[in-house]
Amino acid sequence: MEYCAKVLQRPPHVFVDYHGHSRRKNVFLFGCSRSGSWSAADRTKPDQPVQYLMLPHLMQKTSPAFALPLCSFKVERNKESTARVAVWRQLGVARSYTMESSFCGCDQGALAGLHLTTEHLKAIGRDFCQALSMMKDGGDDWAVEKIPAGEHISEESRCMDDKVSTSSESDESDYET
Numbered sequence: 001m002e003y004c005a006k007v008l009q010r011p012p013h014v015f016v017d018y019h020g021h022s023r024r025k026n027v028f029l030f031g032c033s034r035s036g037s038w039s040a041a042d043r044t045k046p047d048q049p050v051q052y053l054m055l056p057h058l059m060q061k062t063s064p065a066f067a068l069p070l071c072s073f074k075v076e077r078n079k080e081s082t083a084r085v086a087v088w089r090q091l092g093v094a095r096s097y098t099m100e101s102s103f104c105g106c107d108q109g110a111l112a113g114l115h116l117t118t119e120h121l122k123a124i125g126r127d128f129c130q131a132l133s134m135m136k137d138g139g140d141d142w143a144v145e146k147i148p149a150g151e152h153i154s155e156e157s158r159c160m161d162d163k164v165s166t167s168s169e170s171d172e173s174d175y176e177t
Contacts (some may be wrong), residue, residue, distance in 0.1 A: 001015075001091060002090075002091060003086070004038040005091040005092060005093070005118070006091070008166075010134045011091050011092050011093050012056065012091075012093055013089045013095065013135075013136075014093075014095040014096075014097070014132065014135070015088075015093045015095065015096045015097065016029075016096075016098070016114060017021075017084055017097070017098045017099070017101050018098075018099050019098055019099070019100050019101070019177065020100070020101055020102070020103050021100040021101065021102050021103065022102075022103045022104065022118070023107055024070060024100070024102060024104070025067075025102045025104045025106055025107045025108075026065055026102055026106050026107065026108060026111075027059075027063065027064065027065045027066045027067065027068035027070075027099065027100065027102065027124055028056075028066065028067050028070035028071050028100050028169065028176070029048050029055065029056050029071045029086050029097045029098065029099050029100070030071070030072050030073070030079075030084060030097060030098040030101075031052040031053075031055075031056070031071065031072075031073040031084070031095070031096065031097045031102065032047075032052060032073060032075050032084060032085060032088040032089075032094075032096055033049070033073035033074065034071050034091065035045040035047040035048055036074040036105045037073060037074070037075035038074075038076055038077045039075070039077075039165075040073060040137075042075065046099060048094060048168070051094035052073055052094055052095055052097075053073075053094060053097070054135055055097065055131055055132075055135060056068055056071045058130075058131035058135060059127065059128065059131045061125075061131075062127040062128075062131050062134070063077070063124055063127035063128070063131075064106075064109040064111055065106055065108075065109075065111050065116065065120065065124050066100075066127070067108060068126075075088075075118070082095075082098065083098070083119075084096045084097055084098045091105075092136060093165075099128075101116065101121065101124065103115075116155045
């Protein structure tokens with residue numbers, strides 16, 4: 001990645017580090033914002049929210065498991081050693097994220113009250129690929145208002161089928177949110 005960014009002058013378009021989360025429900029992203037950084041050096045450079053907000057907004061449209069309100073773009077001092085901050089700062093990848101997927105399940109939409117199964121996680125991966133594809137199509141003049149409404153997204157790319165499992169996986173989690 002460093003070779004691509006520094007030698008070829010072609011940094012990755014998106015970097016995502018995947019994690020599991022034990023205290024919050026749903027799927028969400030942590031990203032990097034210059035204006036939300038603890039570092040005064042970061043805050044002196046112009047912030048470009050369209051760069052780091054595009055993917056989270058597209059995920060909100062494509063994946064019923066994704067929760068945009070849980071996303072955060074602050075860069076805190078104690079997060080300096082994380083992959084997303086290192087890639088953002090050292091390699092200049094504006095769309096550098098940590099995607100968190102809950103061990104506790106979801107509390108919204110068709111997934112409310114369910115733990116995420118392997119099939120759910122695969123579907124979230126497909127939704128993520130759909131969002132990446134939509135980013136490519138968005139170009140430089142992208143705006144939140146230009147995101148297609150959910151009904152324009154093909155059904156096979158959606159996270160949940162119309163049928164929701166009612167197996168033992170739907171038991172409420174013992175974890176606090």
